[in-house]
Amino acid sequence: MSENFCSKNIITVAIGYTIAPNASMSEIFNQVERAIAKILENSGNSEVYICGHSAGGHLATMLLFSDFKNKYNVDTSNLKGIIPVSGIFDLGPILETDINDNLKMDMKESSLLSPLLRKDVQLDNNTAFLIAYAENDSPAFHKQAEDFKIHLTKFLGFKNVKSVRINNSDHFDIIENISLDNFSLTKEIYDFMKIN
Secondary structure: HHHHOOOOOOOOOOOOOOOOOOOOOHHHHHHHHHHHHHHHHOOOOEEEEEEOOOHHHHHHHHHHHOOOOHHHHHOOOEEEEEEEEEEOOOOHHHHHHHHHHHHOHHHHHHHHHHHOOOOOOOOOOOOOOEEEOOOOOHHHHHHHHHHHHHHHHHOOOOOEEEEEEOOOOOOHHHHHHHHHHOOOHHHHHHHOOOOO
16 A cells, blocks of 8 residues: 555555454554554654544544644644545444444443544644545445534534545455555545645
C-alpha cells in the first residue's frame, strides 16, 4: 500500500494494536489514540490524514472524540482529514453477534465507542472526511456510512464530508486494491488529499 503513496511523497505509518480477546475495545482504542498522538507530535508542519479499514475505520473515526490537547499536550491543527473505509460507526448491532464473544462489550461500552451516537467532538469541524464503502459490502455497511455522513454534517457541524461507494469492490479488495494508482478509491484519496 505504501509504495504508491511514497511515490507521491506521502509518508505512510501503519499502526498495530492488540486484538481481542487480549484487549477490550476501549483498550484497543486507547492504543490507537496514543499512536496517533505520537504521530501528531512528530509530524512538524506536515498535513496528517488518518485512514482505517473495517475496525480501523471505526477506530479512525473515534479520534473525533479524543482530547489530544489536554490528554497528550498535542496540537491537532495539522490533522486535515479522516478516511474510514468500510467502517462501522454504531457498535450496538455487534452486541448480539458472535463477534462480541471476543470483544465482550456491554451496552455502555458499545455506546461510548460508537461515533454515530456521540456528539462530544474534540476535533475542529474543518477536519475533512472521506467515507468510503464497497459496492459489495453488506447493506448494513452502506447504511451506517450514509448515516454517519448525516451525523457529521447535520448534528456535528462538519463542513467537508463526502461519502463514496466504490463500485466493483468488496469488503476486502477495497483496501487491497488501494496499492493500485488507477483504483477508484486511490484516486478519491489523492483528490481528497489534493495530491497530483
